[in-house]
Amino acid sequence: MSGESAIYHLRCDYDREPLTESELDPDPVKQFRIWFEDARASGIPEPNAMTLGTADKSGHISCRTVLLKAYDERGFVFFTNYGSRKARQIAENPRASLLFPWVTLARQVEIAGAVEKISAAESLAYFMSRPFGSRLGAWVSDQSAVISSRQILLAKYEELKRKFASGEVPKPEGWGGYRVVPETVEFWQGGQDRLHDRLLYTNSGGVWTISRLAP
Ligand SMILES: Cc1cc2nc3c(=O)[nH]c(=O)nc-3n(C[C@H](O)[C@H](O)[C@H](O)COP(=O)(O)O)c2cc1C
Numbered sequence: 001m002s003g004e005s006a007i008y009h010l011r012c013d014y015d016r017e018p019l020t021e022s023e024l025d026p027d028p029v030k031q032f033r034i035w036f037e038d039a040r041a042s043g044i045p046e047p048n049a050m051t052l053g054t055a056d057k058s059g060h061i062s063c064r065t066v067l068l069k070a071y072d073e074r075g076f077v078f079f080t081n082y083g084s085r086k087a088r089q090i091a092e093n094p095r096a097s098l099l100f101p102w103v104t105l106a107r108q109v110e111i112a113g114a115v116e117k118i119s120a121a122e123s124l125a126y127f128m129s130r131p132f133g134s135r136l137g138a139w140v141s142d143q144s145a146v147i148s149s150r151q152i153l154l155a156k157y158e159e160l161k162r163k164f165a166s167g168e169v170p171k172p173e174g175w176g177g178y179r180v181v182p183e184t185v186e187f188w189q190g191g192q193d194r195l196h197d198r199l200l201y202t203n204s205g206g207v208w209t210i211s212r213l214a215p
Contacts, residue, residue, distance in 0.1 A: 009080075009108075009198065011067060011163070012191025013036075013192070014189075014191055014192065014196070015191075015192055016106050016189050016190055016191055018131060018191055018195075018197055019187070019189045019191075019197035019199060021199065021210055021212070024187070024199060024210060026184065026185075026208060026210075027047075027073075028072055028185035028201040028208060028210065029071065029101060029182075031128065031185075031187065031201075032071065032109060032111075032185065033103075035107060035109060035187065036048075036100075039100070039102045039105060039107075040062075042102075042104065042105055044102065044104055044105070046067070047100075047102065048067050048068040048069070048070075048166045049063055049065050049066075049067055050066060050067070050068055050078075050098045050099060050100050050101075051063050051064070051066070051098070051099040051101065051132065052064055052066045052078065052086065052097070052098055053083050053096060053097040053098075053117075054064070054086050054089040054090055054093070054095075054096050054101070055093050055095075055103060056087060056088070056089045056092045056093060057092040057093050062085065062086070062089065064067075064086065064183075066078040066079075066080060067079075067119065068098075068100075069177070070128060070177075074179060074180065074181065075113070075116075075179040075181040075182060076098055076111055076179065077177050077179050077180075078177065078178060078180075079120075079123070079126060079127075079175070079176065079177045080143070080175070080176075080177075080178065081138070081141065081142075081143035081144070081174060081175055082114075082117075082174040082175060082176055083143065083144070083145075083174050084143040084144040085142075085143075085144040086174075090115050090178065091107070093114060094114055094115045094116070094211040095112070095113070095114055096112070096113070096115045096180050097110060097111070097112045098110070098111040098112075098180055099111075104142055106189060106190030106197065107187070107188065107189050107190070108184065108188045109185065109187055109188070110184075110185070110186045110188070111180060111182045111184070111185050112180075112182070112184045113180050113181045113182045113183040113184070114180075114181050114182060115178050115179070115180050115181070116177055116178065116179050116181065117176060117177070118176065118177040118178065118179050120176065122173060122177060123175070123176030123177045124171050126177065127171040127175065128171070131155065132169065135169035135171075136157065136160055136164065136169055138175045139169070139172050140153060140156045140157045140160060165206050182201075182203065183202070183203050184200060184201065184202050184203070185200070185201045186198060186199075186200045186201070186213070187199045187200075188215075191215075194215060195215060196215035197212075197215070198212065198213040198214070198215055199211070199212055199213075200212075200213050
């Protein structure tokens with residue numbers, strides 16, 4: 001009970017200045033850029049780490065952290081294994097939510113929308129920019145499959161290191177990027193006395209509108 005009550009009292013006061021509609025860029029991608037650069041400048045580790053939520057066709061949900069690797073007006077891109085659990089869920093239900101929990105800044109951004117695979121050419125361009133070890137890692141792991149031991153992974157890694165000793169590691173067929181095409185983007189900022197700001201961009205026919213939500 002004492003442990004529980006210690007958690008019970010964990011609480012942080014936010015004291016950010018209110019976020020007003022007038023200071024937001026009308027384009028959520030441009031607004032995201034401003035906040036992303038703030039997160040980067042703050043020195044928090046891996047500001048591009050985001051929680052990706054997906055669900056299968058029966059509505060079973062799962063979340064995991066992935067890294068944002070690119071974004072522009074077309075959407076937000078991450079890379080992964082196309083045979084993984086998340087990929088199976090996306091194949092069944094091509095929708096996702098991305099959450100940036102920039103907790104030390106008292107900010108979060110949630111992006112939701114449809115998911116599409118990026119082109120093989122775009123995936124290849126990014127794959128070739130990765131260091132040797134990461135390129136090898138993409139070959140080693142049959143991501144999300146049950147394996148009998150860590151030893152299996154190490155043995156495969158050593159075998160592939162010999163196979164690709166020249167340093168040229170091609171992109172595995174089943175590895176690449178997904179793009180989340182935003183339909184809604186919510187910017188949350190913590191305020192005093194739990195009077196937080198929540199500003200939600202919604203896309204309707206290519207036009208973004210901004211609504212304020214109760215915190
Ligand atoms: C900080 C961090 C960054 C990660 N980045 C990625 C990533 O960019 N792509 C990826 O496939 N997995 C990444 N992972 C691993 C995923 O969280 C997850 O374990 C993996 O993708 C398998 O997920 P799934 O079984 O739901 O498909 C990352 C994990 C952490 C903690």
